[in-house]
Amino acid sequence: MRADAQRNIDSLLEAAKTVFGTSGVDAPAKEIADLAGVGVGTLYRHFPQRSDLVKAVFQREVDACADAAPALTAAHQPGAALAKWLHRYTEFLATKRGLAAALHSGDPAFDALPGYFMQRLGPALGSLLEAATASGEIRADTSSKDLLYAVANLCLPMADEGVAYSQRMVALLIDGLRYGADTSGTSARSNSTV
Incomplete structure (x- = not known):
């Protein structure tokens, strides 16, 4: 793919993420194209159906969140890396709010x-959770699936509350993960499923 075509796609995905977050997935294509600095024809050339664009935005955000884990692992202690990733995941869920209606629409x-x-x-x-458990920084009875769903439930939209509220709720969850941790630094993961 040519560099200018890839730039257009990146601009469209970033613009769509922003517009979906503020105006919903049914926002006019022109609003997305204008924010991306391209014509509507360019939008439809890369994403012929609205569902193509919604899917691409969702997958891009999932990939960015997943790809943050190794970088956080390299830069921080296991418990801090896990906490920072969970906050990053919370930001992803806030972005997903604009996509939620489409994702649950029943569209195949x-x-x-x-x-x-x-x-x-x-x-x-799972890799972050395993490292934080092995270091004794969090309790050993939590699975990645449980934690993904717990954070998602804490981030359900509430009237008059935004991402900052969700971040505070996730911080409380992280504190709860520390309760009962193996402070000796040698945790057995016998009860955990990652």
Whole structure:
């Protein structure tokens, strides 16, 4: 793919993420194209159906969240890396709010997305969770699936509350993960399923 075509796609995906977050997935194509700095024809050339664009935005955000795990692992202690990733995941969920209506619409174009979500985010979180458990920083009875769903439930939209509220709720969850941790630094993961 030519560099200018890839730039257009990247601009369209970023613009769509922003517009979906503020105006919903049914926002006019022109609003997305204008924000991306391209024509509507360019939008439709790369994403012929609205569902193509929604799917691409969702997958891009899932990939970015999953890809953050190794970088956080390299830069931070295991417990801090896990906490930072969970906050990054919370930001992803805030972005997904604009996509939620489409993703739960029953459109068969979106049928594979829940599997994609778990396939990418489950292992990313699992590696962080395993390292934090092995270091004794968090309790050993939590699975990545449980944690993904727990954070998602904490991030359900509430009237008059935004991402900052969700971040505070996730911080409380992280504190709860520390309760009962093996402070000796040698944790057995006998009760955990990652």
